[in-house]
Amino acid sequence: VGCVIKNGRASGQKGIANGGNVYMTGGRIERCLVTGGTANWGGFCNPASFGMGLYATGGTIDNCWFKDNRDDTSDDGHNDGSVCLDGAVTMVNCTVTGGWSRDYSGNGTGIYIKNSAAKVVNCVAYGNYSYKRGSASPLLYSLASNCGNANMSRYFNCGSAFTNTSCATWTVLTDGDFVKYKTFTGATWNEFNAYSTSDEYATFNWHQKKGSAMIDAGTTDTAYRPADSVTRDLDGNERVLNRTIDLGCWEVESGLGFYIILR
Secondary structure, rough: OEEEEEEEEEEEEOOOOOOOOOOEEOOOOEEEEEEEOOEEEEOOOOEEEEEEOOEEEEEEOOOEEEOOOOOOOOOOOOEEEEEOOOEEEEEEOOEEEEEEEEEEEOOOOEEEOOOOOOOOOOOEEEEOEEOOOOOOEEEOOOHHHHHHOOOOEEEEOOOEOOOOOOOOOOOOHHHHHHEEOOOOOOOOHHHHHHHHHHHHHOOOOEEEEOOOOOOOOOOOOOOOOOOOOOOOOOOHHHHHHHEOOOOOOOOOOOOOOOOOOOO
């Protein structure tokens, strides 16, 4: 609870390298920052590595920020997911940003739902990229790069920059929904690397701004959001105010004032 987990690495041959920062089979991880992780497949033509920041086969991931978990250290990256869920895992009120992999790349370098028993609730996947060397259009910034290409119906009340037609409660987001963010629009790896290491990138702020589509767009239904979910966001603010909850790992307390609560 309340940890910073950073700069881990899972490395191996034949794709056996899952969970750069966290390898999870059960239990809980909550109100944590998970950053700087990587899972590298070793450069052989075998299945991808999964979960540069976190790989989970069970448990609950609650109110965490997954930031800048990447495989950009090799020309032979092949990764699915800054977060990869491969079992009966619930991920709720999390923000996943800055996940990317180079060369062969993968799908869902933000979130990848590998197993249909998993569910992702009230989460934001934004600013996650794949870069496929040798392709006519090497940079992939799409729903697939943010949320993968499998089990798309296992997202509930989530959001990204691209429409997920398999989720009836999806929220389409733009850069303007965040306090400060600008999508990368270049084409080459060198440009992309410069963007990710720039002073401007370091000042980006992933909190939702006033009027953001993320505000009150989540669900408090315990069929999706567990009843024992954490009551505070990553900054310590109350998660549910006036029976509403925001997407992602932060809550905007925009309704401060006097309330009469009827029970």
